[in-house]
Amino acid sequence: MANLIIRGCDILHVMDGKLNIELCQDIEIRGKLIAAIGNDLPVSENDRFQIIEGQGLLAIPGLMNTHAHVPMVLFRGMAEDVSVQAWFNDYVFPLESNLTPEDVYWGAMLGMAEMIENGVTCVADHYFYMDEVARAVETSGMRANLAWAVFGHQGEAQLDATCQFIERWQGKADGRITTWLGPHAPYTTGRDFLKLSAERAKQLDTGIHIHVSETSEQVALSLQEHGITPVQMLAETGVLEVPAILAHCLYPTNEDVKILAGTGAGVAHAPKTYLKLGMGEIKLQQLRDAGVPVGLATDGAGSSNTLDVLEQLRMMALVQKHAYRDPTTMPVAEALEIAFEGSARVLQMGDQIGVLAPGRLADIALLRQDGVHVFPRFDPAANLVYSSKSADVDTVICNGELLMQGRKLLTIDKGQVKKEISARLERLGQRTPGKRIAVYPA
């Protein structure tokens, strides 16, 4: 592994809601870690470094995607302008019943190509055939938290199969892969299965990545059927006693927020999906006030059409101002705190990523700042949130390795990925009447 030194870049720092941009800094990377940051860092003649010219580029922590279904890029544009029920039952669940492990591999590669181009270095993925996603992570060089989604109707044997996946891949790919359990959601698993999942997670010393309280209807249905909210069911079944990523959690009750505070469970927030599926009010203040970690996510491209974390960052800030009818809500620094510190905490990696500092993992995106759309630069941080394009991402480093330079991907052959997928499209677009991986409650 070559050491890297980035020369003369600007660095964005966000700590405790305070912003600071240091100009013209060097970043020295040794192995997988940031070794030093400073002005004109000396490098001894004995050291061999690959030099990256960073003049004019803005270094930010590699973007994190705290909840995705990466291979769903295969279905991009196939389920537009339909109700949530139709989206699941008439499109996504039938389409997913066609998937083979190889489809998932190439879908994961396509999604990772897109994420790297967008400056994303780490993803928490929640899907099927996760050995294939893990292989794509190995190849692409990204960092990932991988959870094999499992439904209650698949039974304990399938849960155990996902436990075996955890053991096969935990810490693999030079430490870039973390594996968790992925029970799909309270409404698709049920009490007993959640209890079993929490027990297994404790045995394996791992976490749980799960959808929860995505719509107010889900919360109402849970209260009606079980007398408790979905979040309360997570608490009652022990899920919140292990590290947990809660995807969406748009409708926590006051009681739910109290339960979540202090458990360490974090919420993955993907506003583009919430807008697109008309899922209702999108408010973060209560979770933030209670100290519940909130991070950014793209969800799957089946609903959000892109795996673009910068786009979600912009929408999050805009939507919060809209939700509270207050332009002073979620200032730039808070939005960036969520994108970096918040997302790292949701991934349970707050002490390793999300900050550019010596001793942290070298996960870095370098953005061009010479575009007319980010000029003038009175406020480079506001430009990042409100004006930059993900196409401004020039160079991406993960775990100390270059994944993209000068917008050229170094680990993924895009032409091959598109060719492999093109050969599968006709089959992937078919929906067999009645064939579904699961049923969404009407």
Added chain:
Amino acid sequence: MANLIIRGCDILHVMDGKLNIELCQDIEIRGKLIAAIGNDLPVSENDRFQIIEGQGLLAIPGLMNTHAHVPMVLFRGMAEDVSVQAWFNDYVFPLESNLTPEDVYWGAMLGMAEMIENGVTCVADHYFYMDEVARAVETSGMRANLAWAVFGHQGEAQLDATCQFIERWQGKADGRITTWLGPHAPYTTGRDFLKLSAERAKQLDTGIHIHVSETSEQVALSLQEHGITPVQMLAETGVLEVPAILAHCLYPTNEDVKILAGTGAGVAHAPKTYLKLGMGEIKLQQLRDAGVPVGLATDGAGSSNTLDVLEQLRMMALVQKHAYRDPTTMPVAEALEIAFEGSARVLQMGDQIGVLAPGRLADIALLRQDGVHVFPRFDPAANLVYSSKSADVDTVICNGELLMQGRKLLTIDKGQVKKEISARLERLGQRTPGKRIAVYPA
């Protein structure tokens, strides 16, 4: 003027809410018009054509920006996270009191560089020192509807000065420039001044571009002070008897919508600003149902940070689904109908632009479709609305002239523009206490 022929592009057609994408077409451009569209168009040996290779590119009508304050890109990032009142009174109005005509010229050039890079070929601009904006339009090659903003307190003499601007520039720049009157808003002009503006517009056979009903507070204030809504004041003073662009019009009453229907006045819709300034509910259905033309706009970069019409298109569709809590609201075809046919109607150019067809003006943007973020291409129209990036715009043609090819601007020297503006930044960033061009009511 060289004739152009685009070979083998895909063409997006949106007519009456129906979508169609024709594959592998040639577009023949003679002078400023589209002469023919078809397969393998023959070109006689005597004709001299510049050939543009369009294989794999998607041709769309040049994007239209129906309401902007282009030179405000000079203040990008300077007024973040503040209330609407502070935005006007503490930032924008004081900052604008510093502007010189030369500042406005270079600001306009910067904004036009950004717009051309984003595939925008026509803008309705509403600002000050509009001779300078007109000069920038001459140079940049864009099409523009230009209105010199005027406040009531500036008096009749200033209104007459803007009438002289209209006469100086009407139809200039090879027909690319249209000039209208620009009384700022009912609340900053008042009844008598609006009446005078409408009279002048009739005398000059021109239109009026004005802000109206931007917030519910403005409507309440108007009802309290004048007993009628801002829209009713436009009707009463004769403003709606001439062609009119109504910027924002977020809070029309039922009565207002009835008044607007049939007048031909169109609404410029800029959702990014409405979200960012927490301006409240953003609903278009009532205007659409009544047949009032609605077009896309960016507003000024002082509030929306970018001049990116594709970004506004995406936000409009997402925000409408959110507003009505219904993912079937504003399907892809309707969003594109607003972007193209709707915007052209708002600009009162529905028979000239917004559609790619023989006899129409040759205003065209060609987008790359080979990005991983727009793959697969099950639905290229959904990809355009929900997945594409403005950086996908490869080539831009306006009035039959190439403005950008292979992402290289052909009419604007970006380096020179940034250098000129850099020399002005220190002065532009100053705010003199108490010095403002106008006052926003508290």
